[in-house]
């Protein structure tokens with residue numbers, strides 16, 4: 001059965017895109033067919049996997065200008081549906097349609113059937129695009145930094161899950177909260193990690209993504225961490241996170 005993951009938090013810069021790319025890359029290395037979908041007008045994911053100015057984007061496909069285009073990346077088994085700045089018009093253009101929350105689900109459905117994993121990278125907002133992503137996903141992963149504002153982003157994402165479960169997608173589950181950009185030498189980070197562990201004992205993943213220079217560099221060379229610096233802390237952390245996530249899914 002294919003699994004659709006959404007990576008979301010309305011806090012910016014917490015590692016949604018980095019986690020989508022590198023979780024996806026870890027799964028692809030394990031032989032799974034993975035499609036990353038860039039829902040963010042910033043299109044950081046698209047550029048982060050080395051795709052520059054793609055002709056066919058998610059937005060054009062959502063507007064039925066052309067069929068959905070899935071591009072290959074430099075990594076075997078890892079594919080991408082490109083984002084574009086035009087996605088910022090989605091809510092204005094489609095916001096009045098009766099089935100507005102289901103447009104992404106309908107568009108992706110045939111592709112989902114041909115994959116093992118589809119990973120949706122959301123913008124830092126809980127608008128119509130993100131609601132579309134929650135509506136078509138099986139699992140939510142919330143990356144969060146160990147600081148107060150990121151925790152608020154986490155709470156808002158979890159509240160949205162409950163609303164979506166009631167109205168749009170009863171089968172959406174929270175797969176995990178992922179602590180990112182973690183520095184164990186910072187007292188604040190250790191304290192915030194403890195707050196999360198106490199507040200969300202079942203949801204917080206044991207794997208933590210450390211702050212690391214090579215994770216910041218990888219998108220600039222258009223590669224996942226496993227190609228850019230396979231021996232780095234970042235590669236180890238995302239490999240551990242992917243293993244933990246798969247173990248959780250198979251135990252559920």
Ligand SMILES: Nc1ncnc2c1ncn2[C@@H]1O[C@H](COP(=O)(O)OP(=O)(O)OP(=O)(O)O)[C@@H](O)[C@H]1O
Nearest residue numbers: 012013014015016017018124181210211212215216
């Ligand atoms: N563990 C890490 N160590 C060092 N740098 C990181 C780490 N994770 C992410 N970064 C860097 O931090 C910045 C923000 O990360 P990322 O783009 O993944 O966050 P985001 O939540 O997707 O942001 P946005 O909300 O703007 O979409 C990027 O420059 C990224 O390369």
Ligand SMILES: [Mg+2]
Nearest residue numbers: 016017040044
């Ligand atoms: Mg992002």
